[in-house]
Amino acid sequence: MSKRLVLLCLGILIAAILSWFFSTIVGYFIIAMVFSAVLQTPTNYINQIQIAGIQLPRAVAVMLSFSIFAGIIALFVLLFIPLVSEQIEFISVLDYNSLFSTIISPIDYIEKFLIEKKWVNEKEGFLMTELQNYFLEFFKDMKFGNVINQILDTTSTVLIGAISVMFISFFLLYEKGLFRRNIIALIPNAYFEVSISAIYKIEKLLSNYLFGLLIQMFSIFTLVSIGLIVSEVKYALTIAIFAAIANLIPYIGPILGASFGLIVSLSTQLQQTQDTAFSILAIKVIIVFLIVQFSDNLLLQPIIFSRSIKAHPLEIFSVVFMGAALAGAVGMIFAIPVYTILRVMALEFWKGYKEYRIFSKG
Structure with missing residues (x-):
């Protein structure tokens, strides 16, 4: 085995170990590369636009592409607003007795079917008892403080990740392939x-x-x-x-x-x-x-x-x-x-x- 092959394998191993330890940053870069690849075409198209004979700066084209993407996301969010508002209104006026009857009806049917076929050796009502015990244990383990902390941690993680991806994507789009060319320049002949x-x-x-x-x-x-x-x-x-x-x-x-x-x-x-x-x-x-x-x-x-x-x-x-x-x-x-x-x-x-x-x- 040649010395170059050993060095190459060693380099790949070190790169894999570093990628593992810094997996979060590597993940941000991967997402940013995909995101910049999606916005590459609209960015290049906007960059070619001329106003009064002056071509739009690359940075402006990138920001406009980001704005278009944000507008599309906003449209998606707007589609969910009526649904969420109706669900909140529905929950506030919900007849829980009627809901319970609606839910328990198919459960009773399944329970009777299992007992009649003698697939289970239980008395009537065992399914509802099991479900009640399950939900009681589930909500017992959940604490309000833990839920709030989890929501805050998730929100901060998503926010930091989004800002990091946007920052990396901006420079990948702004440099217009410079990052790729620099990587290629490092490759030995x-x-x-x-x-x-x-x-x-x-x-x-x-x-x-x-x-x-x-x-x-x-x-x-x-x-x-x-x-x-x-x-x-x-x-x-x-x-x-x-x-x-x-x-x-x-x-x-x-x-x-x-x-x-x-x-x-x-x-x-x-x-x-x-x-x-x-x-x-x-x-x-x-x-x-x-x-x-x-x-x-x-x-x-x-x-x-x-x-x-x-x-x-x-x-x-x-x-x-x-x-x-x-x-x-x-x-x-x-x-x-x-x-x-x-x-x-x-x-x-x-x-x-x-x-x-x-x-x-x-």
Whole structure:
């Protein structure tokens, strides 16, 4: 084994260890690179605009791109305001006795069915007793002070992360590829060809992946919104937006989207519907999300994962759950892009080692 190969492996190991210890900063950089890649096109377009023969400064173009993005986020938030206000009003005038009767009816049915089939050796009322004990233990463990501290910690973490990502993204967009050029300038001549090939393939695969995710989100939004509108569900567009965004989290996202849709659709029409209509509405919403999920699994995901990043479904499954073990939901979202980068780098350098023998001389 040559000296250069040993030094390269040692450098990669040190970089991996530093990335692990400073994983938060590395995460900010990764998110900022994705965010700047999304805003790169509008920023370049705005930067070419001339007013009275004077081209807009790059910094102004970046700030305008940020403003457009903030405006889109604000529109999304505005869609949720009527829903939240109605939920608050609904809770304030809620008939809890009627709600309890509505909830207990299907539980009683399930309980009687289990007892009649002799699948359980319990008396009537055991399911409600178990549920009551569960919720009592749950709320007993929750303390008001702990909840407030958790909310404050989460809010501060998100705020610091958002500011850091925006700061890094600003300079990545403002420098217009300077960061990338500086990285390339550090590559030794012996590894230049294979490194450029790896960078090109990584950028291509990640851009294909991001474009595929946009198509997936738009498709899910369209299918969910059409299905819920046909089912006469209130706030169909709001539910569809949440479902499309939640779907970014592999495996868990569709469950979150369906749960949110079911809760919102039932809670907003709880007082206006009878028990039968209430059940029919729930079935309609479940059918809509099942159709969307089957369409996503059979059509959208194979196209995005297999064609965009050229990975086997078993690879994706393993990588996503490794990401979940390391960083929870955030790890699941970024597991595939990070895996794509590492895999391409490993394959390209191994190809260079085998074919070009770039590491043969010490």
